[in-house]
Amino acid sequence: MMTGVMGSLQTEPAQSRPDLLAVPVVKALSMWPDEAPIDVDQVLVAPIDPGLADTAAFCEAYGVTLAESANCVIVAGRRGEVTKYAACVVLATTRADVNGVVRRHLDVRKCSFAPMEEAVSLTGMEFGGITPIGLPADWPILVDSRVIAAPHVIVGSGVRHSKIAVAGPALGALPGAHVIEGLARELG
Template identity: 50%
Template sequence: MRGMRAPIGDFASAAPAAEADAFTGPAAEAVRGWSGDVPADQLLYVDTDPEKADTAVFIENYGADLHETSANCVVVAAKRGGERTLAACVVLSRTRVDVNGAVRRQLGARKASFAPADTAVAETGMEYGGITPFGLPEGWPVLVDRAVTELPWTLLGSGRRRGKLIVPGRALAGLPGAVVMEQLGVPATG
């Protein structure tokens, strides 16, 4: 695995994710089979401490610039007429997902809410706190806030609490099932 300096954050080194031995699971399989518009060698992996995976602690330890460039991926459950749809939503980490507005409308649901942690983990095959839009089950909608796609680089989970992905924001628009939306992420309150 060849090491290089990460384009954002303060990490010991970064490497093309497809070459990172520590990068495993469904997200790793998706990255290793990547065929999007962004070259695969621009999808980077950085090794991190799993005890520092939560956003605020992570930013404190790995670089203040990550406050502006980190994105969160959350799983939502939308219901309509007894049918349940699971979807992933990717927003800047300093915002929150507009579940009851933008998500509900986009998915044509009567009701939408954050999926329970055990459901998100079981359905994605990823660790809670590390869920990423790479490697999600086939057919899932992946709703991505336009603000994330406009970042030169963004930091996301790797599917595990250990390690993160750093990718050009525009790579997210090329994910299977991706729908780029305006104002999917709204200002966090409180």
């Protein structure tokens, strides 16, 4: 069970602070599934300095470990004229295997990180704050199995001036989520 403070973050229920969330995140929280492994009140948010939103700077400034931080990256895969988008959620100690596992899962010939402008435009979220909560409904959310094994993780909130704290298993239970063993590789 998460407490109200992680590292030096001062967290509170995300639904009570829509000012700290992107519009698609607010909408997704209002439709949080009853069968989710945690209640929506256990999705927490904390304000941060937007200049410290990038993972390494954030972790150092707020006393959160890389193993407690998850990154959500948007990938675009192509086969012929068809482009498929997906989100990959991986721990900050790892990197998504975009050209291997992700490409095969999406059944595309070519796969890469989506350009920043595209990711921002399609998600309605700020670059550096993209979160798996509130993404377009037809996008798969590929979650590395290490994320759901974590008791809690810190992930973007859709904006750069806050972060969401949530139980790892909740991310694997999001609508459209696919938990994948080996989605990411350890950095090092």
